[in-house]
Amino acid sequence: MIGLDVGSTTAKAAYPEGKFRIVESRNWRELTDGIAPCDIVSTGYFRKSVPHKLAITEITAAAFGAREYFPDAEVIVDIGGQDTKVIDLRNNTFLLNDKCSAGTGAFLEFTAKYLGIQVSELGDLHMRAKKAAQLNSTCGVFAISEMISRMVEGASVEDVVAGMHYSFARRVAKLIPEADRIVLIGGTVKNRGLTAALEEVAGKRFLIPPAPQTVNALGALRYSEERP
Amino acid sequence: MILTSMSTVGITALVPPELIFACGHMPLDVNNHVPSSAEHPVSKLCAWTATWREMLLQKRLQVDSLVVVAGGDCHNALADGQRVALGGIPAHFFFYPFDGDTDYMEAQMQRLVLHLGGEVDKAKFREVGLAKELGMRLEQMRIEGRISGADAFRILISFSDLCGDIPAFMEQLVPEKRHEEAKFRVGLIGVPPIYKDFHEVAESFGMHIAYDELPYEFLRLGGNSMAELAKSYAGYTFARSLGYRLDFLERELARRRVDGVIHYTQFACHHLLEDDVLRRRLDYPVLTVQGDMPGSTPEQVKLRLEAFSEMLGRAP
Ligand code: SF4
Numbered sequence: 001m002i003g004l005d006v007g008s009t010t011a012k013a014a015y016p017e018g019k020f021r022i023v024e025s026r027n028w029r030e031l032t033d034g035i036a037p038c039d040i041v042s043t044g045y046f047r048k049s050v051p052h053k054l055a056i057t058e059i060t061a062a063a064f065g066a067r068e069y070f071p072d073a074e075v076i077v078d079i080g081g082q083d084t085k086v087i088d089l090r091n092n093t094f095l096l097n098d099k100c101s102a103g104t105g106a107f108l109e110f111t112a113k114y115l116g117i118q119v120s121e122l123g124d125l126h127m128r129a130k131k132a133a134q135l136n137s138t139c140g141v142f143a144i145s146e147m148i149s150r151m152v153e154g155a156s157v158e159d160v161v162a163g164m165h166y167s168f169a170r171r172v173a174k175l176i177p178e179a180d181r182i183v184l185i186g187g188t189v190k191n192r193g194l195t196a197a198l199e200e201v202a203g204k205r206f207l208i209p210p211a212p213q214t215v216n217a218l219g220a221l222r223y224s225e226e227r228p
Numbered sequence: 229m230i231l232t233s234m235s236t237v238g239i240t241a242l243v244p245p246e247l248i249f250a251c252g253h254m255p256l257d258v259n260n261h262v263p264s265s266a267e268h269p270v271s272k273l274c275a276w277t278a279t280w281r282e283m284l285l286q287k288r289l290q291v292d293s294l295v296v297v298a299g300g301d302c303h304n305a306l307a308d309g310q311r312v313a314l315g316g317i318p319a320h321f322f323f324y325p326f327d328g329d330t331d332y333m334e335a336q337m338q339r340l341v342l343h344l345g346g347e348v349d350k351a352k353f354r355e356v357g358l359a360k361e362l363g364m365r366l367e368q369m370r371i372e373g374r375i376s377g378a379d380a381f382r383i384l385i386s387f388s389d390l391c392g393d394i395p396a397f398m399e400q401l402v403p404e405k406r407h408e409e410a411k412f413r414v415g416l417i418g419v420p421p422i423y424k425d426f427h428e429v430a431e432s433f434g435m436h437i438a439y440d441e442l443p444y445e446f447l448r449l450g451g452n453s454m455a456e457l458a459k460s461y462a463g464y465t466f467a468r469s470l471g472y473r474l475d476f477l478e479r480e481l482a483r484r485r486v487d488g489v490i491h492y493t494q495f496a497c498h499h500l501l502e503d504d505v506l507r508r509r510l511d512y513p514v515l516t517v518q519g520d521m522p523g524s525t526p527e528q529v530k531l532r533l534e535a536f537s538e539m540l541g542r543a544p
Pocket residue numbers: 274275276277301302303304305419494496497498499
């Protein structure tokens with residue numbers, strides 16, 4: 001059995017021997033080479049479009065996956081490519097922000113593209129910032145014009161990137177309920193500038209698993225093991 | 229304007245249909261035409277009111293007069309109702325009392341009767357009452373899980389206007405099928421979803437909708453005299469204080485033994501502001517969904533319903 005998470009940008013697989021693989025979503029077939037559909041538990045946006053024995057939502061997958069690393073987790077924040085999900089494990093409720101791109105990975109991609117850099121560089125640029133640029137917009141489109149204004153006024157790319165991370169963090173922090181053990185997952189969480197901004201804005205430290213982008217694939221696998 | 233000969237009277241949800249029938253007219257709930265509409269109103273806040281407004285102004289829905297539920301319910305309806313009136317369709321504005329004052333309610337009903345021509349045939353009160361008694365029996369069957377939530381909803385929602393024809397409507401009050409065993413029972417609170425297949429989608433994820441908050445009001449309220457009607461309709465929960473509505477909700481949710489609650493909210497509707505209060509007060513897992521334009525249930529809403537069903541399965 002494998003756990004297969006096919007999201008909007010990347011596809012991830014968790015294999016029983018503890019291995020993970022990540023490819024671009026359009027190449028998801030590489031992950032299931034030689035594996036029969038009856039041995040696949042799928043999750044993610046395209047969970048029903050790929051072969052599977054069982055398909056579960058990312059919300060359930062996240063709950064099962066995060067538990068592997070942090071058995072006493074209270075809240076999971078999953079910052080994905082197209083949406084941000086906040087799951088409160090204490091009372092079995094969840095919130096999804098999928099209307100506005102400003103608190104999702106898509107916004108980071110958009111910013112990086114505008115600045116002519118790679119998304120993977122955002123974290124290092126943030127760490128080199130001297131003074132984060134002030135960005136007030138709650139809307140992603142207006143945030144871009146604010147970034148331009150700050151650069152026209154002389155702010156460095158590093159300061160603008162840090163400012164963008166803080167404004168992103170303020171939006172996501174508003175969705176997070178009061179809790180002590182909050183787990184951050186999703187590919188975006190690899191960006192240390194963003195997690196630093198989020199911790200500063202929320203005033204607490206978060207729990208981050210070693211491979212935050214594969215937690216849902218692992219969760220799908222664990223789900224199948226618990227409910228064969 | 230006073231209506232004389234038999235007319236089609238458009239209503240925006242809960243206007244006592246007893247009064248319209250008793251005055252010799254046919255009620256037509258304009259909201260019932262919204263979920264399957266392909267209208268794309270240019271100027272809109274809530275798509276419910278903007279869609280019926282456009283359908284009426286473009287004459288895709290024909291009425292001789294429109295009775296707008298304004299006070300105690302919805303200001304978007306008040307504004308869009310006035311736009312319909314300015315477009316040349318006679319409109320009457322009907323107000324519910326926030327404090328449940330039955331004298332106020334009766335005065336509003338008398339004003340409505342005047343607009344409808346002034347002559348009241350009380351036998352119609354009884355006819356509507358009989359249909360509602362039958363409806364209550366079907367509602368009990370849905371509570372017991374003997375008919376599907378989708379079927380019950382289709383019947384309940386039509387009690388706002390009884391399809392304009394009481395005998396024909398009563399003949400239709402036959403549930404289609406006994407529904408399969410669902411995994412969970414849920415209560416659907418808030419305004420009705422603007423999606424035409426919402427109940428079916430919830431059922432496909434194993435959830436039996438055992439309560440439709442607003443449509444149940446259409447069935448529950450009624451009476452055999454003006455005084456009885458006034459007393460009953462003054463208790464319309466959506467027009468009353470949130471505390472009053474919550475007390476009522478708690479009793480209904482307990483009686484129907486639900487495992488969870490879905491709070492449907494509509495884009496640009498003031499009821500969204502009540503979400504936090506409802507979530508804090510109701511002792512059930514609550515899923516809040518928000519809709520905007522009419523049509524089939526969109527994928528992002530389906531994802532939430534599916535995840536909610538999975539969550540109910542994990543509940544201790
Ligand atoms: S959904 Fe809200 S805003 Fe729209 S008609 Fe109903 S009460 Fe009014």
